[in-house]
Amino acid sequence: MGDVIDDVLKPIHGGPDGGPEPFYDFSTNANALGPNPVILEYLRRADPSRYPDPLYRSLHRLLAEAHGVPESHVAVGTGTSELIHRLARWSFLRGPILLLRPTFSEYARAARALDLPLWEVESPEAFLRRLPQSALAFLCVPNNPTGEVYPFLEEAAQRAGGALVLDLAYQPLLETPLSLPPGAWLLHSPNKAHGLTGVRAGYLVAPLDLTPLRHLAPSWPVSVYGEALLLGHLDPEAQAWLEESKRELHRLRSLLAQGLRALGLEVRESPANFLLVRVGKATEVARALRARGIRVRDATSFGLGEWLRLSAQREEAQEALLKALGEVLSQGVGVD
Numbered sequence: 605m606g607d608v609i610d611d612v613l614k615p616i617h618g619g620p621d622g623g624p625e626p627f628y629d630f631s632t633n634a635n636a637l638g639p640n641p642v643i644l645e646y647l648r649r650a651d652p653s654r655y656p657d658p659l660y661r662s663l664h665r666l667l668a669e670a671h672g673v674p675e676s677h678v679a680v681g682t683g684t685s686e687l688i689h690r691l692a693r694w695s696f697l698r699g700p701i702l703l704l705r706p707t708f709s710e711y712a713r714a715a716r717a718l719d720l721p722l723w724e725v726e727s728p729e730a731f732l733r734r735l736p737q738s739a740l741a742f743l744c745v746p747n748n749p750t751g752e753v754y755p756f757l758e759e760a761a762q763r764a765g766g767a768l769v770l771d772l773a774y775q776p777l778l779e780t781p782l783s784l785p786p787g788a789w790l791l792h793s794p795n796k797a798h799g800l801t802g803v804r805a806g807y808l809v810a811p812l813d814l815t816p817l818r819h820l821a822p823s824w825p826v827s828v829y830g831e832a833l834l835l836g837h838l839d840p841e842a843q844a845w846l847e848e849s850k851r852e853l854h855r856l857r858s859l860l861a862q863g864l865r866a867l868g869l870e871v872r873e874s875p876a877n878f879l880l881v882r883v884g885k886a887t888e889v890a891r892a893l894r895a896r897g898i899r900v901r902d903a904t905s906f907g908l909g910e911w912l913r914l915s916a917q918r919e920e921a922q923e924a925l926l927k928a929l930g931e932v933l934s935q936g937v938g939v940d
């Protein structure tokens with residue numbers, strides 16, 4: 605119980621952390637070049653004076669068409685965080701939850717909140733071995749925080765005893781498209797790619813009828829703004845903006861990696877818009893940077909106590925970060 609409460613109280617990246625407004629925020633993996641102006645227009649046109657369709661008929665149909673699946677195979681939610689918790693609550697899937705550490709914390713939170721058996725493994729071999737017995741297995745691709753794109757997705761989909769859920773939160777920000785195995789359950793969280801994480805909406809595409817899962821949510825889980833975001837995401841103009849911004853984000857990520865390496869630091873670059881950098885005691889370094897108005901994601905909660913996760917930000921922000929980090933490290937912060 606204590607763990608659940610601690611997790612709930614942990615400052616979440618990308619939103620207010622109780623401190624003064626930072627000058628620069630590298631802690632969120634949302635597209636730093638956003639918000640997507642095409643989708644902002646959809647948000648402006650949304651009518652908050654009415655409820656959305658409680659069954660989200662047209663939204664489900666359009667998402668299903670975009671993915672080439674039957675309409676019943678799609679379920680929208682208040683962000684994929686909510687859908688992760690809803691999946692864990694679905695009795696059809698009740699049983700052990702499997703995940704490959706280090707990864708996004710919400711899968712473990714959902715399991716702990718419901719007192720479900722939680723299998724946290726550290727190697728692909730152990731993950732594949734446990735898969736046939738798990739009810740719900742999560743893989744984040746590319747993984748948050750390591751950026752890994754696992755080469756064993758096909759094998760995992762074949763071995764899964766229950767649902768193999770691929771969390772595709774950062775997939776739209778990848779340099780090259782991902783090849784997805786048939787049979788996997790896919791969580792889509794477009795708010796990150798469009799730089800609109802304050803709009804809470806996401807969706808699941810699965811290889812079966814999701815009507816019972818839809819009924820596990822209260823009425824109207826997605827607001828008219830969430831609907832607008834998901835509809836806007838399907839607009840080819842919104843996708844064109846995303847393609848364009850991705851090229852620049854990858855350039856910015858490489859530039860950041862180069863700057864960090866020039867400070868003598870080890871860097872693990874993801875093929876999306878973020879990277880990991882090894883700085884010594886990450887919590888101390890993150891605190892010192894925060895005091896200088898720069899927010900970074902201390903990766904200690906992922907079990908990576910020497911690493912910071914940083915997203916690609918504009919050049920001015922990078923210059924400020926590199927300067928501050930150079931100073932902090934030369935003062936011995938983070939050293940044993």
Ligand SMILES: Cc1ncc(COP(=O)(O)O)c(C=O)c1O
Pocket residue numbers: 682683684685686708744748771773774792793795801804805806
């Ligand atoms: C890997 C991953 N999945 C899912 C989410 C949750 O996204 P949302 O609830 O905004 O759809 C996040 C948020 O940081 C994430 O990093």
